[in-house]
Amino acid sequence: MSCYREIIRGINAFSQSRADWHTALFSPADNYVQLLRDLRPDGLILGYVHDAAQAAEACKQVRHVVGVCGQTERLGLAEMPQVESDDEAVGKLAAQHFLDRGFTNFSYVGSNDIWSQRRWAGYQQVVKEAGFEVSLQLFDPGSVTAGRGWEKPHYSADMVTWLSAQKKPLALLACNDVRGRDVTETCRDAGVHVPDEVAILGVDDDDLDCVLSHPHLSSVVIPWQRIGSEAASLVDRAMDGEIVLSKMYGVPPVGIAERQSTDTLAISDVDVAAAIRFIRENAHQQIGVEDVLRAVPVARRSMEVNFRKLLGRSPHDEIRRVRLATAKHLLAGTELTMPAVAERSGFGNAARFSTVFHSEVGETPSEYRKRYRR
Structure with a gap:
């Protein structure tokens, strides 16, 4: 995932400012628990891993651990400091983006992942405060990365049926750029015009997914490098003896990269x-x-x-x-x-x-x- 590349860049940028830091990068495919036992590092930044038991064992090997992007919640690990995007702020920013364009019909396409739920909560809050309703469409959370390459996402038929029932013009927030790209492809297959009938906004500003979408996908920009540097800073402070609270440190989005998928105004005048x-x-x-x-x-x-x-x-x-x-x-x-x-x-x-x-x-x-x- 490109967001993790940017997080690593942020960690590396912080480490370059610390002469006594040496960083090592492990992937989930590595036997990283044994590597941690051998290296005995002072700190650990826990990124995307699949095995909760293995991750929990890894955390036992290191005194100072900080998670990134909700991994501690997803894996059910003991509380620890974690740095992630402020996902409610993401949803709120997206809603305001559409309200500024005069939309009165709103939808959200997401999954049951915690970060998606938070984006939905922020989006729904701002839309309802403006006096409008918003529809929610959840698909198989395991398919959140579907639609890459040449394969059609398996929920396309359901999405076509759902999209056809929505009032137009429709402002649609997708939980991330992968899902946003899936929606643009589904609209194209169904003959639904983007952005005049459905304006679509993704999240992450992944340059590849955004430019591979037709039309190009607008997206909420999350400062992934800053998330990495913030996580590294927390580890550094903990290693210096500071008490770092076990809580979520949210980093707000920096804006919206506007492309063709939202280049419209839902204004009749x-x-x-x-x-x-x-x-x-x-x-x-x-x-x-x-x-x-x-x-x-x-x-x-x-x-x-x-x-x-x-x-x-x-x-x-x-x-x-x-x-x-x-x-x-x-x-x-x-x-x-x-x-x-x-x-x-x-x-x-x-x-x-x-x-x-x-x-x-x-x-x-x-x-x-x-x-x-x-």
Whole structure:
């Protein structure tokens, strides 16, 4: 799984900052329990393993153990510190992504895995708070990685039946990119147009699964490298004698990688839809509401009323929201200076950017970057 490659990169990056660290990588195929007995390491980061008994025995060989991505829960192991994605936050971010596009019909395709349940909980919460209902479709949890290569996922027929019964246009969150790719393929086979009839959002931003989907799959971005570095940091602190609580340390998503599968607006008012597209294409420039009205020549009062009716916010709010989303993406995913982030996101100068960002987000741009890039 590509997420584990990124987690390992994060662990390695942290270890490079510690002169006294030496890391060894074991796969589930290795006799890693015996290897741990032989090496007697000071710390262990427990990733994806299949055998709970073997994993429990491995944990007995090492004093300081930290799990990643819910492995302690999945395997039923004794409590230990674990670092994983904040899956409820993933679901909430996905729901808001669709609400911002005017959707009123929502679905979730997932499995019974704990991380999928948490994503569903966050997604459902935000959708219901907005006054809408959301349908849930669970398939065999063992098939969560089905659909790779040329094989059709065995649940395709059931999915076609279920999709056909959903109201359109439909906003659909898949529990991960593999499942998202399966849904795009099923829609193609069933003659359901993506994204106009069904907009699909995955999770993980796995570049291969996303670009192999037709159309390309939008996805919630999880900072897997940071999860790795956070896990390594917890092990390091424990080895230094600090008491590290046995709890889940959740790392929130950093944003959404937007591709073709959600490139649509579920808004019947053509003027509002045109205004939103203009804002999203030009918010990085010094535009205001007057520029929007020049691009979409309707009465300002009419535009304001229809915006609030359909989206619950004004055109000015939408410009600011798009700019903030762009700024968050640049802060979390690049090393650009604050003036450069301010310019590219449409705020003009760093001082104004910092003031607006702190007012809306509750922390400074530097604090936000530190929290997501640590």
